[in-house]
Amino acid sequence: MTKHPPSKQQVAYQTLKQRILEGTYGPGYRIVIDRIAKELGVSAIPIREAIRRLEAEGLVEVERFSGAKVTRIDAKMYEDILSALAVLEGYATAQAYRNLTDEDFDALRQTNEAMRQARSDFDLTLYSRLNQQFHEIILRRCNNRYLVDEIHAVRERMDAMRVSVFNLIPHRASDSIAEHDKLIQLMAVDVGEDAVERFARQHRLATLEAFRRWNEQHTRLVAERREWYRAPREIHRPGADS
Incomplete structure (x- = not known):
């Protein structure tokens, strides 16, 4: 079967999407259509079509x-996405775990050990990538492909936001590794779908709670700093007390 090359619109779409997900184009970055068109050697039309697709996916906003x-990010959006992921991944994990093979369990343990090493090395970028890999090992055994596609779509929204709670709150990484160990144990002894779903969901919600605590503290510190700068101060002139 002959494989046709991607269309100009598809090339533009994949290029822009990859740059957004990798963080090359961060939140609030202005996409200049003429510049991208010149770079890719196409007209402005495929770029506009790609932008419309990305807007529909929530990765781009047109003003x-x-x-x-x-798309710009805010704490509320991040919390909403993470809470949705907790529900979806919890259910998917419960549906998938009985399909895991011995090789899958070995891969889960090895990945979690690699996460432990990355945590010790303070390589939180690698840690985050391994964390996603850990959950993907389980997810690929879920037979509900619609559910899996939805989870991948939610994860892409999180990737586009470029917010990793492990970079904001490094201590959460150690707790997450311990929870992975517990999840592996629960799945290996087959405690039942309800128990696995509850634990997997709570695992994600624990990350959400850690982010909320950080955000509350961060917001309070920013407000206090703003008030400090706004407060009137006496100007002390040399010799004024003499």
Whole structure:
């Protein structure tokens, strides 16, 4: 079967999406259509079509007069996405774990050990990648492909936001590794779908709670700093007390 080359619109879409997900184009980055078109050697039409697709996926927002920008993030959006992922992944884990093979369990343990080493090395970028790999080993054994696709879509939204709670709160990484050990144990002894789903869901929600605590503290510190700068101060002139 002959494989046709991707269309200009598909190339533009994949290029822009990859740059957003990898963080090359961060939140609020303005996408200049003419510049991208010149770089890819295409007209502006495929770029506009790609932007419309990315807007539908929530990765790009188009504002009147200012054009297309990578979607900005806020704490509420991150919390909503993470809580949705907790529900979806919890159910998917319960549906998948009885399909795990001995090789899958070995891969889970090895990945978690690699996460432990990355944590010791303070390589949180690698840690985050391994964390996603850990959950993907389980997810690929889920027979509900619609559910899996939805989880991947939610994860992409999180990737586009470029927010890793492990970078904000490194101590959460150690707790997450311990929870992975417990999840492996629960699945290996087959405690039942309900128990596995509850634990897998709570595992994600624990990350959400850690982020909320950090965000509350961060918001309070920012407010206190702003008030400090706004507060009137006496100007002390040399010799004024003499």
